[in-house]
Amino acid sequence: MIVNSESSLPYPPFVEVEGVINMRSVGGYTTSTGRTLKPNIIYRSGDVSSITERGRVQFSELGIHTVFDFRADSEIKDYDSATPAMERVTMIRAPAGIEHAFDPASIAIRLKKWETDELQAFLxxxxxxxxxxxxxxxxxxxHLRDHPDEPCLVHCTAGKDRTGMFITLLLMLLGVEDHQIVDEYALTTVGLAPSMPQLIRKFQKMPVFRDNWEGVLNMGSSKPETMVATMRLIGQKYDGVEGYLKAQLNLDGEDIERIQENYLI
Structure with a gap:
């Protein structure tokens, strides 16, 4: 593991793309059957709207041609963070979650929950x-089923919760060992650390965050016990990850097998 002196992020799995926070490759993890998740083909990150010219070059070198944006339309508007066009990159809007979850009243209610019971708030x-x-x-x-050889990126604002839930489902589906899924989730604490001073300044300018500061700090965590409880939830409520994909996403057994074969070596 190489540590970059400027940002103190471990490379790999983190990838340096100037202007993009918490960006890393999701690969190299092993399964209980001894197979390995292909490296350098699936990436995750926070918002890419602040990518610099140098960052664009670094991004291009990764060969990523498809980017999935999980942010809500209102979120992009309120934070003035529209994703810039990038040469030879297809940007796909895929809002993940309830559209009005980011209005001030909803945010305040959620932050109170994080203040009083962090684990239950996350669940x-x-x-x-x-x-x-x-x-x-x-x-x-x-997309992963049909384009196995095309590197892609999934992201939300911080690259933590919506992105984290998708990556959790993917790793569970591929049979990655539980402790590695927990460790991958916890990496977000490391990934966000260099940008925390900037994020804190941003949030403290907004009354809804400033007035619920303890909730904000808890909301920004990615503790191992949170992922352990989340995986338990997926098993109990949805009958496991395959049950979730079949019942909630209308994917069938053949789809699941193709995705597994596409990304395991």
Whole structure:
């Protein structure tokens, strides 16, 4: 593992793309049957709207030609963070979650929950994402089924919750060992660390966040125990990841087998 002195991020799995936070490759993990998830073909990150000219060059070198944006339309508008056009890159809007979850009143209610019971707040949020992001998640899984050799990126604002839920489903589907899924989720704490001063300044300018600061700090975490509980939720409520994909995303056994064969070596 190489540590970049400028950002203190471990490379790999993190990937340096200037202007993009929390970007990393999701690959190299092993399954209980001894197979390995292909490296450098599926990426995850936070918002890409602040990518620099140098970042564009770095992004191009990764060979990514498809980007899935899980953010809500209102979120993009409120944060003035429209994704810029990038040469030879297809940007696909795939809002994951409830559109009005980002209005100030809804945010305040959620932050109070994070302040009083962090784990239950995350479980409630993740269950809501799993229930409402089905169209978005299906869009990406169909792409992975049909375009196995094309590197792609999935992202939301911080690359933590909506992106995290999709990646969790993918890793569970591929049979990646549980402890590696937990560790991959926890990497977001590392990935967001260099940008935290900037994010804190941004949030403190907004009354809804400034007035619920303890909730904000808890909301920004990605603790291992949160993922352990989330995987348990997926098993209990949806009869496991394959049950989720079949019942919620209308994918069948053949689709699942193709995705597994596409990304395991």
């Amino acid at each position: 409630g949020t993740y269950e809501e994402i799993l229930d409402t992001a089905t169209e978005a998640f299906r869009t990406v899984f169909v």
